[in-house]
Amino acid sequence: xxxxxxxxxxxxxxxxxxxxxxxxxxxxxxxxxxxxxxxxxxxxxxxxxxxxxxxxxxxxxxxxxxxxxxxxxxxxxxxxxxxxxxxxxxxxxxxxxxxxxxxxxxxxxxxxxxxxxxxxxxxxxxxxxxxxxxxxxxxxxxxxxxxxxxxxxxxxxxxxxxxxxxxxxxxxxxxxxxxxxxxxxxxxxxxx
Amino acid sequence: xxxxxxxxxxxxxxxxxxxxxxxxxxxxxxxxxxxxxxxxxxxxxxxxxxxxxxxxxxxxxxxxxxxxxxxxxxxxxxxxxxxxxxxxxxxxxxxxxxxxxxxxxxxxxxxxxxxxxxxxxxxxxxxxxxxxxxxxxxxxxxxxxxxxxxxxxxxxxxxxxxxxxxxxxxxxxxxxxxxxxxxxxxxxxxx
Numbered sequence: 009x010x011x012x013x014x015x016x017x018x019x020x021x022x023x024x025x026x027x028x029x030x031x032x033x034x035x036x037x038x039x040x041x042x043x044x045x046x047x048x049x050x051x052x053x054x055x056x057x058x059x060x061x062x063x064x065x066x067x068x069x070x071x072x073x074x075x076x077x078x079x080x081x082x083x084x085x086x087x088x089x090x091x092x093x094x095x096x097x098x099x100x101x102x103x104x105x106x107x108x109x110x111x112x113x114x115x116x117x118x119x120x121x122x123x124x125x126x127x128x129x130x131x132x133x134x135x136x137x138x139x140x141x142x143x144x145x146x147x148x149x150x151x152x153x154x155x156x157x158x159x160x161x162x163x164x165x166x167x168x169x170x171x172x173x174x175x176x177x178x179x180x181x182x183x184x185x186x187x188x189x190x191x192x193x194x195x196x197x198x199x200x
Numbered sequence: 201x202x203x204x205x206x207x208x209x210x211x212x213x214x215x216x217x218x219x220x221x222x223x224x225x226x227x228x229x230x231x232x233x234x235x236x237x238x239x240x241x242x243x244x245x246x247x248x249x250x251x252x253x254x255x256x257x258x259x260x261x262x263x264x265x266x267x268x269x270x271x272x273x274x275x276x277x278x279x280x281x282x283x284x285x286x287x288x289x290x291x292x293x294x295x296x297x298x299x300x301x302x303x304x305x306x307x308x309x310x311x312x313x314x315x316x317x318x319x320x321x322x323x324x325x326x327x328x329x330x331x332x333x334x335x336x337x338x339x340x341x342x343x344x345x346x347x348x349x350x351x352x353x354x355x356x357x358x359x360x361x362x363x364x365x366x367x368x369x370x371x372x373x374x375x376x377x378x379x380x381x382x383x384x385x386x387x388x389x390x391x
Contacts, residue, residue, distance in 0.1 A: 052300035052371050059375065125289060129249045131375050137249040 011193040018085050018185075019194030027075040028190060031110065032168075034068050038113075039165045059131070062121060066132040069114035076107060085194075088184045106171060109164040116157040123149035232354055232388025234262035234278060241280060241384045245364075246377040253292070253376060259284035262312075264354065264388040274317045276327055276344075278386070280310040300371050307334045315339070327358070333367040342382070352390035359383055 014021040020028075038061060045057035087096060121130055122140035125147055130138040143149065178186035241260055246252040262278025282302035287293055297304045314329035323346040331340040342360035349355070362380045364370060370378065 050300070051295050051298040055295070055300060055371060126291060127251070129247050129375050131248055134374055139249070 011195055014194070015082050015084055016194045019189050019192075020085060021082070022193035023078060024075075024082070024084065025190060025193050027071060027078065031068065031071050031075060034064055034071070035110065035113075035168065036165075038064055038068065039161055042161060059128075062117070062130050063132040065114045065117045066130070066138055068110070069118070072107075072110045072114070076111070079107075085189060088186065090182065090184050091186075102167075102171065102174075106167060109160060109167055113157070113160050113164055116153055116160055119143055120150065120153035120157050123153055125150060228349055228354065229266045229268040230390055232264040232266075232390055234260070234264065235353075235387050235389050236260055238353075238387040239385055241382070244381045244383070246379070246381075248375055253287060255285055255287035255292075255296070257282065257284050258286055262386070264356070264386070266354075271319055271325070272317055274314075276312070276314040276317070276329070278312050280312075281308060282310055282333075283308060301369050303334055312340070312342075331362065331367075334369070336367050338366050347385075354388045354390075356386045356388075357384070358386055 011022045013023045015024055041057060041061045041064070045054055045061055048054040048057070087099065091099075118130075118138075119141055121128065123143045123145050125145055127145070130140070132138055175187045175190070178184050179188070236259065239260075240256060242254065242256045244252045244254045257280045259281040260278055262276070265275045267273040267275075281304075283297060283304040285293055285296045285302065285304075287296070296302055299306070302310075310331070310333040312329050312331050314327050316328045318326045318328075320326050320343070325344045325346075327342045327344055328339060329342075330337050340360060340362055342358050345357040345359075347355035347357055360382045362382060363378050364380050365373065365378050
């Protein structure tokens with residue numbers, strides 16, 4: 009028995025699982041980093057953490073594009089039969105919203121650095137220069153995107169919390185496979 | 201400084217010479233006080249992807265002493281007050297003044313004291329000296345080009361490159377270059 013990269017009708021493959029947890033880790037880390045970096049007294053540390061936040065933001069954007077492409081090309085497993093009709097209808101909406109936030113957050117951050125009057129270049133992990141989005145610089149645009157990024161971050165983390173609570177409910181209350189199938193990958197054995 | 205230049209210029213002045221070179225040592229020798237009103241100390245730091253961060257210091261003081269007999273014994277001293285840094289962006293100015301860069305509250309002065317002056321051309325010289333910033337001192341070199349001398353006022357265009365990392369100001373590298381390009385116009389008034 010060996011772990012399968014692709015999803016099956018009942019299980020997730022390891023590619024989907026790795027992308028899910030990697031993005032989850034970076035997404036939550038980015039929220040914490042973003043929260044801390046704007047509250048520091050040391051301007052030097054703040055500058056460095058903001059550059060780190062930008063680096064992880066671009067990494068996140070790349071991973072999310074990859075994940076969405078993977079999701080489109082490789083349908084996820086069906087929900088277990090025990091899942092009720094209300095949840096069967098709302099779960100896809102919640103998942104669509106999660107994907108929308110994953111995409112909107114790094115994009116709004118990219119827009120923010122692109123329109124900032126500070127004109128600080130983006131150099132993810134000091135590896136290469138990431139060009140700015142073709143948006144006009146202004147103080148007004150910077151305020152707008154800073155606010156947008158802030159609201160998206162709080163709404164996004166709230167959605168993540170809801171998503172995590174739903175997964176825990178499935179595991180401990182409904183006692184189905186919804187959480188475990190995002191931990192243990194599908195295997196050759198699943199593919200009849 | 202410029203003893204030989206000026207000596208040569210004094211002779212050549214009889215023919216048609218550019219105004220800047222037509223200066224006799226006997227005219228140039230003496231002590232000058234740098235006049236901030238007619239001087240400027242600008243700097244530029246390149247950044248990845250092109251462009252750079254340009255700024256200037258609006259408050260500084262200094263003196264230029266040109267030795268009557270030996271250019272090498274001439275001296276240039278100046279003090280910059282980093283609190284006066286200006287880039288056109290108040291947030292960047294605040295960042296530069298903070299302990300991330302200048303730490304102007306604890307290190308209110310950046311000092312340059314020349315140790316040697318060497319003639320490198322008709323109207324140019326290489327000034328070597330000791331630059332002190334944030335409690336750290338390193339030798340630095342600046343190129344001075346004589347702009348002119350008239351009515352007790354002497355004018356130099358001074359350029360040089362300084363590695364900011366040595367002074368504990370390496371924040372932002374490699375996004376922002378470690379090299380700070382200085383471009384100064386120093387106007388000294390006799391006395």
